[in-house]
Amino acid sequence: MNLKEEMSFLGKKAVNQGLVETNMGNFSVNLLNNSMLITKSGHALDELCDESFTIVNFDESKIPQIASREAIVHMEIYKNTDAFSVFHSHSSFATIMSLSKHNNCKALQSLDVEGEHFLNEIQFVEGKSGSLELARKVADVLQYNKSVIVIGHGVFAKGESIVAAYNNAVITEHSSKILYYTELRNILM
Numbered sequence: 240m241n242l243k244e245e246m247s248f249l250g251k252k253a254v255n256q257g258l259v260e261t262n263m264g265n266f267s268v269n270l271l272n273n274s275m276l277i278t279k280s281g282h283a284l285d286e287l288c289d290e291s292f293t294i295v296n297f298d299e300s301k302i303p304q305i306a307s308r309e310a311i312v313h314m315e316i317y318k319n320t321d322a323f324s325v326f327h328s329h330s331s332f333a334t335i336m337s338l339s340k341h342n343n344c345k346a347l348q349s350l351d352v353e354g355e356h357f358l359n360e361i362q363f364v365e366g367k368s369g370s371l372e373l374a375r376k377v378a379d380v381l382q383y384n385k386s387v388i389v390i391g392h393g394v395f396a397k398g399e400s401i402v403a404a405y406n407n408a409v410i411t412e413h414s415s416k417i418l419y420y421t422e423l424r425n426i427l428m
């Protein structure tokens with residue numbers, strides 16, 4: 240599979256597995272020549288095809304409007320971290336946990352074995368979607384972590400491969416789900 244085919248395959252998988260709703264997320268890969276390949280704005284993750292991607296050059300003063308609205312976040316991650324790929328998902332449980340917990344704590348502490356092993360702590364950041372301010376906050380956290388939750392928005396996960404970025408988003412959502420149901424059970428018991 241080439242890069243586009245791999246992102247298309249995992250985009251479909253993400254929607255089929257309920258990680259993200261069809262048009263709520265974006266995917267990119269670092270082309271390692273000061274540019275990235277990223278999904279275009281408005282292209283559903285489960286319907287990605289050859290025409291669903293565009294290249295954004297990091298030297299351009301303005302990101303082309305055709306690119307995902309959150310291309311600036313992907314770009315800042317590549318400029319400031321070791322990421323090869325970035326997956327962004329509006330995952331439900333991660334978003335719910337960010338809304339219910341961020342007043343009391345700055346991060347989620349994973350309880351499950353996958354989350355503990357691969358992520359440990361999942362930090363929250365806040366910021367306007369598509370803003371440089373948010374992009375910088377996300378990139379700062381991803382220098383030392385594999386994923387981050389934007390409060391009330393969703394997950395940005397990085398990886399050393401496309402599938403690693405996808406898996407880190409999956410683990411983040413899984414850990415958030417475990418935390419959600421654990422807290423709910425504690426309330427009900």
Ligand SMILES: [Zn+2]
Binds near residue numbers: 263309327368
């Ligand atoms: Zn988003």
